[in-house]
Amino acid sequence: MNVNEPLAERLRPKTLEDYVSQTHLVGENGVLTQQIKQGLIPSMIFWGPPGTGKTTLANIIATASGRPFYTLSAINSGVKDIRDVIDKAKQSGGLFTTKNPILFIDEIHRFSKSQQDSLLQAVEKGWITLIGATTENPSFEVISALLSRCQVYILNAFDKNDLETLLKRAMEQDEFLSKKNIQLKETNALLKLSGGDARKLLNIFELIVNSYASESIVITDDAVLQKIQNNTVRYDKTGEQHYDIISALIKSIRGSDPNAAVYWLARMIEGGEDVKFIARRLLISASEDIGNANPTALVIANNTFQAISTIGYPESRIILSQCATYLACSPKSNASYAAIGNALQLVKQTGDLAVPLDLRNAPTKLMKELGYGDNYKYAHNYANNFANQEFMPEEIKNTKLYDPGHNARENAHREFLKNRWKDKYDY
Numbered sequence: 001m002n003v004n005e006p007l008a009e010r011l012r013p014k015t016l017e018d019y020v021s022q023t024h025l026v027g028e029n030g031v032l033t034q035q036i037k038q039g040l041i042p043s044m045i046f047w048g049p050p051g052t053g054k055t056t057l058a059n060i061i062a063t064a065s066g067r068p069f070y071t072l073s074a075i076n077s078g079v080k081d082i083r084d085v086i087d088k089a090k091q092s093g094g095l096f097t098t099k100n101p102i103l104f105i106d107e108i109h110r111f112s113k114s115q116q117d118s119l120l121q122a123v124e125k126g127w128i129t130l131i132g133a134t135t136e137n138p139s140f141e142v143i144s145a146l147l148s149r150c151q152v153y154i155l156n157a158f159d160k161n162d163l164e165t166l167l168k169r170a171m172e173q174d175e176f177l178s179k180k181n182i183q184l185k186e187t188n189a190l191l192k193l194s195g196g197d198a199r200k201l202l203n204i205f206e207l208i209v210n211s212y213a214s215e216s217i218v219i220t221d222d223a224v225l226q227k228i229q230n231n232t233v234r235y236d237k238t239g240e241q242h243y244d245i246i247s248a249l250i251k252s253i254r255g256s257d258p259n260a261a262v263y264w265l266a267r268m269i270e271g272g273e274d275v276k277f278i279a280r281r282l283l284i285s286a287s288e289d290i291g292n293a294n295p296t297a298l299v300i301a302n303n304t305f306q307a308i309s310t311i312g313y314p315e316s317r318i319i320l321s322q323c324a325t326y327l328a329c330s331p332k333s334n335a336s337y338a339a340i341g342n343a344l345q346l347v348k349q350t351g352d353l354a355v356p357l358d359l360r361n362a363p364t365k366l367m368k369e370l371g372y373g374d375n376y377k378y379a380h381n382y383a384n385n386f387a388n389q390e391f392m393p394e395e396i397k398n399t400k401l402y403d404p405g406h407n408a409r410e411n412a413h414r415e416f417l418k419n420r421w422k423d424k425y426d427y
Contacts, residue, residue, distance in 0.1 A: 048155030051197030108132035333405030
């Protein structure tokens with residue numbers, strides 16, 4: 001064992017039995033446990049925060065299933081590298097064998113569309129079993145054609161018990177740390193600095209231990225913070241601050257403070273955050289926090305997303321700033337957000353209620369004879385393009401789910417609805 005190898009690497013699990021956490025995947029009845037037992041490994045994508053064991057799990061699957069294992073990093077690999085690996089995989093595996101090689105691609109969300117396209121045939125033909133790892137939502141970052149050919153498995157951040165188990169294992173099992181007299185009196189500072197990232201936790205722990213000259217080491221929260229005091233200052237776009245600062249940006253917009261919004265935006269830009277990640281969150285905020293109070297906000301946020309996807313840094317900082325300040329200065333309403341929440345809750349409570357007959361289409365003679373579409377009033381045939389009729393299932397008729405916000409635009413919506421539905425809904 002090499003002392004220069006980081007602690008996280010020295011302790012990397014080799015079997016499922018040694019693997020910590022993710023019991024929903026690798027526990028006794030976990031889906032991956034069953035797949036490994038059966039020897040049927042589908043192409044899959046692991047989605048989860050940094051340091052949750054995505055790479056480790058891919059290695060364990062390859063070893064346990066006895067398959068050749070190839071790995072690429074999306075940071076420094078191109079289409080040629082992908083094709084070279086696929087050619088090797090075709091030679092070592094085959095179309096009619098269950099032992100086809102595994103190709104692991106770390107940070108697959110960084111692959112361009114053309115790079116992801118180059119994987120499609122190999123996955124579809126069974127030349128390789130693809131395992132991709134990503135910290136970003138694959139629904140946005142992986143092309144639909146590739147996503148449809150893969151199972152997506154979510155890896156959860158480690159909880160306190162998981163992380164403390166790793167620290168205990170490090171003190172007991174690591175060849176070098178086990179020789180030291182380590183008293184781990186407090187863990188809160190270590191856990192906070194790690195942000196749930198197991199790799200970061202172990203490497204910080206080793207750094208702390210190695211900072212002591214003696215073999216007798218007492219670790220407290222104060223001691224950890226004194227030795228790692230600068231580690232929390234920098235923006236880590238793959239760690240806890242990635243989520244904390246975007247939260248601060250969105251809350252500043254929601255609170256109508258363009259100054260704070262542009263400050264948090266600058267923090268993310270200076271830290272090298274992915275422009276698409278920022279723009280996507282602005283797009284969500286435009287609908288969730290502004291909505292019908294200013295529908296143009298959604299248009300601007302969507303155009304922002306399209307524009308920054310084309311030009312990237314550094315010019316995209318200007319477009320992001322325009323969008324963030326515009327959203328912060330817009331009137332706010334979460335009425336649409338609340339409405340869909342109310343509607344989903346109602347659906348869960350009432351189940352699959354039948355569509356009223358008068359609202360159903362009648363494309364066939366039989367359907368017409370059964371009364372489909374009878375008594376439906378075509379709104380454009382009536383004054384003001386409105387006919388008073390029931391559109392809800394009978395069991396929940398007269399249920400109001402959308403309550404317009406109190407702002408200029410939605411007040412107009414309220415008046416419109418009052419005039420139309422004064423005998424039905426309380427607006």
